[in-house]
Amino acid sequence: MTLNPCLDRTLVVPAWKPGDSVRGKAIRDVVGGKGNNVARALKRLGRSATPVTFLGGAAGETCHSLLKSEDGLDPILVETNSPTRVILTVATEGTTDQTAFFDPDPEIAQAEADELVARVERALSEPGVEALTLSGSSPSHTTHGVYSELISLARARRIPVFLDTYGPALEAIWGFWPTAIQMNRREAAMRLGRSTVDDEDVVGLLRDWKRRGVACGIVTDGPDPALIQFGETLYEAVPPEIEVRNPIGSGDSMLAGLVDAWLKRAEPEAILRHAVACAAANAAVWDAGAIDPETVERLESEVEIEPL
Structure with a gap:
């Protein structure tokens, strides 16, 4: 699961300095967000993984397409009124220098957050689910408690939970705790x-x-x-x-x-x-x-x- 996904766009440019007009040499789009990265890595390791996330707007449509066509993943999605953020990474050609520019976090409606929890609860009840991973930050006050709720649902079903988060999403955890925490x-x-x-x-x-x-x-x-x-x-x-x-x-x-x-x-x-x-x-x-x-x-x- 990724509560705060992004379209991760990398623009490769020649050497530059602030104030220059810079013509890009190459551009590449990848679906970002920590849980999406986890799903991609699990597939490389031979596992069947299902990304779970919010997506909205044109960037969200691009992410949905890339998850299916580039990564071969079939996600569980909740469409949001707020557009998915774009992270633009400017990489200087021939060097390891890179600078990332982040869009503001989206505002997730309470009904959208509730729908995501409901869809995951249904998925956890299906046969063959071996683990749940929860990754990354919470973008909105409506999503701060989502990880805590899903930990309880998964642990009650004896499904191990692997958590990688910080800030409000971590502070909101009470009752059941995950099987593993990483930060x-x-x-x-x-x-x-x-x-x-x-x-x-x-x-x-x-x-x-x-x-x-x-x-x-x-x-x-x-x-x-x-x-x-x-x-x-x-x-x-x-x-x-x-x-x-x-x-x-x-x-x-x-x-x-x-x-x-x-x-x-x-x-x-x-x-x-x-x-x-x-x-x-x-x-x-x-x-x-x-x-x-x-x-x-x-x-x-x-x-x-x-x-x-």
Whole structure:
């Protein structure tokens, strides 16, 4: 699920400076939003995945078409009166420089939010559903409680839930908690009301999640080691060294890898190794979630997992 999707448009331009009239060299559209990236990565890993999201306006129509034609995914959609946002990323040719410009978040009507919950509830009742992933921010006050409601619905059906969010959507969770939570250090600092966090802060947060019934908690730190509480054991996971092309979507690919290995009932260290390798494989390509399974397999042997 993605509550705040986008049409992710990349414009490649020659070297420029503010005030220039710049003629683009190439343009590419991809459906963005963290849950859509997760679905794309899961499909690359051989899983059947169904994106769930809001879409509206011309950008929403383009996203719907791309999900089906480019990604081969059949989404569950609720059409909104508010148009889907566009994120324009301007990439300078021949460099790693890029700047992203975000449209404002859409306003989601209460009836639209209720309809999305109802459609997911129906889908969760169908046979063959193995997991639910909930990813990204909440765009509107009407959607802040959606993740909490869906966690309760899924856990009541014994369906594992994997959550990657922050801000109001995380603050709204009560009662049932997800099977796994993932976030980065910046989001962890936001959760704790601080500008930065150290390892002690992160470990405290992980242990708090464990007390709430979360089986696996992960706090990532880009290319630096991630701290993970898996059951009774605290781990440090060191990603492999790679040539980074585009880190956007690496956390989403990590979540996809976590789900993939979890459903295979792998051992904890194997699950974490697979998840971290998926994140690294994503950073080595441009399109978010477009991971190569052979690259993932190769990188797994380079991931260091250490119980602390």
